[in-house]
């Protein structure tokens with residue numbers, strides 16, 4: 001990667017400057033060994049924090065959303081796992097989709113996903129979100145969330161019970177634990 005400051009640097013756009021400075025920091029931290037040290041010391045802590053403070057988007061489409069509501073009630077109490085529903089995609093790291101996705105809803109759902117900051121994950125809850133469910137081969141229902149958004153965990157059922165939802169999120173935590181989340185900067 002060419003890190004030399006070009007004579008026309010003064011005319012760089014903000015995005016070009018960010019890309020250039022990110023490259024400089026990456027090369028500098030790698031060359032000096034700082035990257036490895038930060039990854040070793042802080043990476044596990046950051047990863048622990050991320051997987052134990054999951055913020056799913058507070059978004060329910062259909063009947064499965066009632067199970068999601070039950071899961072956040074006092075009996076199942078998903079907050080004990082660090083799961084707190086937030087109403088803005090900009091503060092969320094998990095998109096939990098529960099219910100059938102009409103073709104009219106698809107672009108809005110994709111936009112919500114795009115608005116979430118990285119690192120982010122997606123959970124498809126219930127048969128409708130996984131494959132269209134009872135609306136299999138219907139003219140107006142999308143045949144699965146993973147046809148337009150990458151899905152990390154599938155929770156089967158019609159509807160899945162709150163215990164199944166908790167189990168799905170524990171599997172997501174395991175996936176987060178084994179991911180590269182927490183590393184200072186990707187290579």
Ligand code: SF4
Pocket residue numbers: 062063064065098099100125126127128129133134157158159160
């Ligand atoms: S999977 Fe079943 S319970 Fe869930 S939204 Fe579809 S029809 Fe409703």
